[in-house]
Amino acid sequence: MLQVFSRLLLAKLLVLSFCFSSAQSIVYVTEGGAGNLSGSSWANALPSSQLQSRLSSLGAGSQVWVAAGTYKPTTTTNRAISFSMRNGVAIYGGFIGTESSPDQRPPISPSKPSSTTLSGDIGTTGLVNDNTYHIISNTRLDSTAILDGFVIALGNQEGSTTLLYGAGMLNSGEGAGNYCSPTIRNCFFTKNRAENGGAVYNNGDVSGSSSPQFINCIFEQNTASNGDGGAVKSSGYNGSCAPVFINCQFNRNTSEYNGGAVCFLSSYVGNNKPSFVNCLFNQNTAYFYAGALYFGIAYNGVSTPIMLNCTFTKNRITQTASAIYFNDYQNSVKAKLVNCIAWGNTGQYASELALYSYRNYQDVTYSDIQGNTSGIGVYPGTGNIIADPLFVDPATNDFQLKPTSPCINTGDPSSSTAMVGSLDLSGSKRLQAGRIDMGAYEYQGSDCSSGMYTLQNGLWSDATIWSCGRVPTATDAAVIKHRITLSSGYIGTACRVTFETGSQLIYALDAKLQLSQ
Incomplete structure (x- = not known):
């Protein structure tokens, strides 16, 4: 499954490489326009009032x-008028108004x-109450329709009798x-409000399909009223x-019902198969089920979500599943979680489960999951642990890992950058010490000049148990914090x-430790 996903991810990322060429037609836009308002250059920029009409005519x-x-x-x-993207057209935001290439835009973070x-x-x-129902409304788009570098804010579906989503x-x-x-990159969806899918609704119902790609996007303070x-709803009815x-x-993000951040539903032989890679779910809230992610099926629907290297923390629920709820009462939710952290989420009870599956445990491996059915302890699955991940500073929402975190170098040893990308959520390098970490952030190592220490129990000769990602040499001061065997x-x-x-x-037969000082 992971090998198939890695190939699909690589293929999609290759498609996303939308190369700039001087031969391409470029329309320049500023708020008030400039010069002759033709859009042929920054000096003759199109005004904002003509942006959507020009979009509709571009090839x-x-x-x-x-x-x-x-x-x-x-x-x-x-309120029913919206922007619309187009196939083969890349829409870039964030310019100062002097650039000659999208790469010259100020960095977005x-x-x-x-x-x-x-x-x-x-x-x-x-x-x-009088805001636009859908700021952007799309149909019949493929991945060549690109939106890159925008804030999408203050859409409000409430008040409409028919447009209930996104x-x-x-x-x-x-x-x-x-x-x-479509392809959505470097965008920030905030303070949007709808009955379902406060910021985004992906509709693949009635033999249709909807599989957009969101890369380096932030969904914050959106509401499913x-x-x-709260942020996104996707349907495969x-x-x-x-x-x-x-x-x-x-x-x-907030939902009045299920899925504080995201909800997926499929029914009547429909299927929902979302993928999340290097994602953070933080401080989302739902009233009923799933502080962060909800997966539901009905009437022979199927859901096969994949979550790789994601972190779920400080999400809250008032009913069941402080992080993720799998509503698999028909045994048709087949989720895969690898290298994930679900810790510090809360519910109405102190013992609230982070992950709840209606019928069966889902396929969870090499993950740190807090709270399970009484008597189970560690979530069933290879490589799983139940231990404080030791985030740097949860109070300030810094969920990177401390040097002593048990999640460092304990992810799936078969994970590769082909699966999860070469950069983590912060833009730092993945696989710093030869084995991937759990969660959305890869520990970047420490200054080894002042010494190194063990991260977990294991063999002295195993580089992954050491804080510097290598075995000590004669010039290293070593601190033993665990049960280590020569x-x-x-x-x-x-x-x-x-x-x-x-x-x-612990010294095995004929083992030795040589100290230079």
């Missing part, structure tokens, strides 16, 4: 460069989102032969829905060795 191979500012889908108060906002605040400023973005592939699978999926989320964050005939070296309380150094 494949075109690019749209949008400068800093706030852009609305209409200059009227018609979680602490510094794009300077270009697509806003649903079309009516009275600050009054949400105030930030609607990806509608509903109906036989229909599809909607009377339904499921007698259809297919397989969205991909890579290096994404879901923070402080295997038969092995000669260990160090400058000096000190022991912490409870640690132990």
Whole structure:
């Protein structure tokens, strides 16, 4: 399964390499426009009021460069008017207005989102009840339709009698032969509100399909006001829905029902097969089930989600499953979690489960899962642990790993950068010490000049048990914090060795330790 996913991920990332060429048609846009307003250059930029009309007429191979500012889908108060993406057209935001390449844009990060906002605040400023139903509404798109570098904010579906989903973005592939699978990169969805899927709704119902790709995106403070999926809801009702989320964050989203961050539903032989890689779920809240992720099926639906190197923490539920709920009462949810951390999530009871599966345990391996059915302890599965992951500073939402974390170098030894990418959620290098860590962040090592220490029980000769990712040499001061064994005939070296309380150094037959000091 993981090998298949890694090939699919690689193929999708290759498709996402949308190369810039001077031969491509470029439309330049600023808030007020400039010069002759033709959009032919920054000096003659198109005004914001003409952005959507120009988008609707562009052909494949075109690019749209949008400068800093706030852009609305209409200059009227018609809440049903939306922006729409197009196949073969890449829409880039975050420009200062002097660049000659998208690579020259100011960097976008979680602490510094794009300077270009697509806003649903079309009516009275600050009054949400008259805001746009869907800021972006898409249909019949493939992965060549690209949106890169925007804030999508203040969409509000409430008040509509028919448009109940996705105030930030609607990806509608509903109906036989229909599809909607655009590429969304470096975008920040915030303060959008809908009955279901506060920020995004992916619709693959009735023999349709919807499989968008979200890369380096943040979903924060979105709300499902009377339904499921505070940030995102995806549906495969007698259809297919397989969205991909890579290096994404879901923070402080809220659902009045299920899935504080995300909800997936499939029914009537439909299937839902989402993928999450290097994602963080933090401080999401739901009233009924699943503080972060909800997977539900009905009437012979199937759900086969994959979660690789994800971190679930500080999510909250008032009913069941503080992090993830698998509603597999028909035994049709077949999830795979690898190298994940679910820790510090809360519920109405102190013993609330982080993961709850209605019928059977899901396929969870090499993960740190807090809280399980009484008497079970460690979640069943190869390589799983139940131990405080030792985040750097949860109070300030720093969920990187301390040097002593039990999640360092304890992920699936067969995991590779082909599966999870070469960078973690922070943009730092993966596989620092030859074996992947659990969670969305890879420990980047420490300054070994002042010494090194053990991370877990094991053999002295195993580089993965040492904080510097290598075996001590004659110049290293080593601190033993665990139960460490010098295997038969092995000669260990160090400058000096000190022991912490409870640690132990075991000598097998003919083993030796040579100290240079």
